[in-house]
Amino acid sequence: MTSNRVICVDIGSTYTKGAIFRLAEDRFVVEARAVTPTTVDYLPDGFFTVVQQLSPGADWHNLTAADAPCPVYFSSSAKGGLKVAVVGLVPEMSLQIARLAAFSAGARICASYPYRLTRSCISRIEKAQPDILLLCGGTDGGNERYVTENAQALAASGFNGTIVYAGNNAAVDRVSDLLADRELVICENLMPDFGRLNIEPVREAIRRVFLDRIVSGKGLDRLVAAFATQPVPTPLAVLNLVRVVGENIEGWQNFALIDMGGATTDFYSFADAYNPDSGTIMKGIVEPKLKRTVEGDLGMRVSAESTFETGEAYLAAVSDFSTEQLAALKNYVMGLTTNTGHLPANAIEKYYDSLLAGACIYHSLMRHAGSIEEVFTAKGRVWAQSGKDLRRVSRIVGTGGYLAAMAREGSAVAIPDRAVLPTEKTPLLPEKFVYLTDNDYILPLLGNLAEKFPRQCALTAVSSLTVTQHYEVKEPCQREFIKA
Amino acid sequence: MSATNIVLGVIGFDCHSVGNKILEAWFTESGFKVTNLGVMVSQEEFIAAAIETDAKAILVSSLYGHGEIDCAGLREKCIEKGLEDLLLYVGGNLVVGKTPFPQVEEKFLKMGYDRVFGPDCSLEKVSEMLKADIAAKAR
Numbered sequence: 001m002t003s004n005r006v007i008c009v010d011i012g013s014t015y016t017k018g019a020i021f022r023l024a025e026d027r028f029v030v031e032a033r034a035v036t037p038t039t040v041d042y043l044p045d046g047f048f049t050v051v052q053q054l055s056p057g058a059d060w061h062n063l064t065a066a067d068a069p070c071p072v073y074f075s076s077s078a079k080g081g082l083k084v085a086v087v088g089l090v091p092e093m094s095l096q097i098a099r100l101a102a103f104s105a106g107a108r109i110c111a112s113y114p115y116r117l118t119r120s121c122i123s124r125i126e127k128a129q130p131d132i133l134l135l136c137g138g139t140d141g142g143n144e145r146y147v148t149e150n151a152q153a154l155a156a157s158g159f160n161g162t163i164v165y166a167g168n169n170a171a172v173d174r175v176s177d178l179l180a181d182r183e184l185v186i187c188e189n190l191m192p193d194f195g196r197l198n199i200e201p202v203r204e205a206i207r208r209v210f211l212d213r214i215v216s217g218k219g220l221d222r223l224v225a226a227f228a229t230q231p232v233p234t235p236l237a238v239l240n241l242v243r244v245v246g247e248n249i250e251g252w253q254n255f256a257l258i259d260m261g262g263a264t265t266d267f268y269s270f271a272d273a274y275n276p277d278s279g280t281i282m283k284g285i286v287e288p289k290l291k292r293t294v295e296g297d298l299g300m301r302v303s304a305e306s307t308f309e310t311g312e313a314y315l316a317a318v319s320d321f322s323t324e325q326l327a328a329l330k331n332y333v334m335g336l337t338t339n340t341g342h343l344p345a346n347a348i349e350k351y352y353d354s355l356l357a358g359a360c361i362y363h364s365l366m367r368h369a370g371s372i373e374e375v376f377t378a379k380g381r382v383w384a385q386s387g388k389d390l391r392r393v394s395r396i397v398g399t400g401g402y403l404a405a406m407a408r409e410g411s412a413v414a415i416p417d418r419a420v421l422p423t424e425k426t427p428l429l430p431e432k433f434v435y436l437t438d439n440d441y442i443l444p445l446l447g448n449l450a451e452k453f454p455r456q457c458a459l460t461a462v463s464s465l466t467v468t469q470h471y472e473v474k475e476p477c478q479r480e481f482i483k484a
Numbered sequence: 485m486s487a488t489n490i491v492l493g494v495i496g497f498d499c500h501s502v503g504n505k506i507l508e509a510w511f512t513e514s515g516f517k518v519t520n521l522g523v524m525v526s527q528e529e530f531i532a533a534a535i536e537t538d539a540k541a542i543l544v545s546s547l548y549g550h551g552e553i554d555c556a557g558l559r560e561k562c563i564e565k566g567l568e569d570l571l572l573y574v575g576g577n578l579v580v581g582k583t584p585f586p587q588v589e590e591k592f593l594k595m596g597y598d599r600v601f602g603p604d605c606s607l608e609k610v611s612e613m614l615k616a617d618i619a620a621k622a623r
Contacts, residue, residue, distance in 0.1 A: 142537035
């Protein structure tokens with residue numbers, strides 16, 4: 001085998017998936033794929049099973065990077081991924097930025113608290129056992145009281161994970177003294193001035209902690225040593241893929257990606273958050289161009305019950321179901337949470353699954369998107385925007401096993417163009433877009449190549465997608481703006 | 485000793501931005517670290533900025549005549565958020581019509597503002613007062 005081939009492996013919580021890619025001119029071609037159940041106790045076992053199947057010619061168990069037939073890259077979301085707790089100051093300012101930063105590092109947020117950590121917050125953090133706690137608050141030279149008090153509370157707690165501090169730089173010494181006996185990583189403030197975002201250093205710090213700390217468990221360190229490559233959290237691989245597509249491919253400057261799984265729905269967007277020429281006034285922070293949100297209560301199996309609870313009003317509104325029919329749907333959902341491997345057996349169950357998928361998409365999109373409201377002033381009408389403007393998004397990509405399967409079977413997926421349920425403000429949803437699906441479910445694997453081969457990886461990704469549906473809003477919500 | 489943080493902005497749905505820029509330049513020149521929130525600022529945004537920056541004063545401007553309704557309740561919200569000691573200054577064309585300034589001043593002092601200014605006040609005096617008021621609070 002020659003070195004124009006690469007192997008990518010993704011160690012998921014249930015399955016370990018892999019593919020061997022061949023670089024043909026400007027893009028990759030999939031040569032073979034393999035999948036095996038994840039060996040939870042010792043992850044390399046499943047990893048080697050997959051690699052051996054993909055490239056049977058070599059004795060992978062006893063190889064070193066130098067004599068491997070081709071490079072190997074891998075990502076992992078085993079053990080439920082990277083768990084992060086976030087502690088900030090004002091909910092819509094430093095705490096919101098910290099959440100964006102943690103999500104963009106590929107983390108799952110298990111707890112987030114503003115202002116002062118109370119005893120009950122501390123005990124919930126101790127119970128949730130996050131891998132990392134991200135502590136922040138205060139602009140540089142700003143508020144010191146909350147971060148020092150929270151550092152004090154953490155010092156007295158039983159939490160023993162790594163603490164990443166990204167708050168007021170004036171409080172660094174006090175925080176370091178207070179947390180002297182903890183694993184503490186100090187990085188730049190994620191909001192050095194009020195309203196200014198500085199997410200990159202925190203992302204990098206979380207990535208490094210992931211390598212140092214998370215990787216050492218479950219045998220991943222052996223793979224790192226053997227293949228001289230560093231794993232990324234699976235969602236970060238997907239995020240990197242979204243970035244290289246947006247940066248390299250013509251016509252993909254405004255797009256979104258939905259990764260819907262059994263437990264969570266991840267929503268990614270690559271789009272300008274605020275378009276000043278549209279005559280709106282921005283309230284709060286201008287969100288980053290590349291944004292990821294994770295909805296832990298929205299999923300097709302493990303989280304089916306909470307999806308039903310969150311989405312009950314939506315489901316009732318879109319399905320025209322009677323009370324009895326809704327009860328039957330609920331019954332189906334309750335069955336899913338105990339039997340998470342269930343596949344729809346008949347037409348009605350398929351319809352149920354597509355309704356559930358619709359609820360996941362609806363709520364994850366509504367939470368990811370910003371909104372505008374019309375306000376009347378002495379000078380006339382103006383629009384006040386908060387959150388991210390997704391109106392220019394022209395493509396939405398669906399990935400994950402469920403969306404891929406639905407696309408292959410030709411069952412439609414509902415993507416909302418407006419609020420189905422009454423809302424106070426008008427959501428800034430995509431107005432005209434193409435829905436494409438990752439029918440071969442290749443994107444997370446491909447994401448492993450994003451850093452090393454950005455352009456080839458991006459080209460492969462967009463050419464592997466299947467156009468599934470066209471959406472166009474009949475009456476775009478607010479096209480006409482009055483200059484403020 | 486680093487510069488004292490203050491928060492500046494035009495409250496409510498008021499879009500008058502010229503005076504706001506002048507105030508930002510003036511107070512920066514006078515040695516303050518100014519977080520300028522610009523125009524159309526809500527009470528909640530003033531408070532969020534004051535907490536994160538540990539500001540010693542909020543300077544509220546209102547030019548369009550709705551100042552009375554926009555400014556009411558800011559002091560109470562500050563107290564709710566733990567900012568009991570924060571200085572609140574307000575200035576501009578605070579009410580519509582030809583109400584004599586002393587009456588306007590009295591009204592806003594009652595609302596809990598520490599200092600009230602008309603449209604023609606001297607900025608030099610304002611920054612002197614601000615420095616003195618902040619020093620007095622610190623004692």
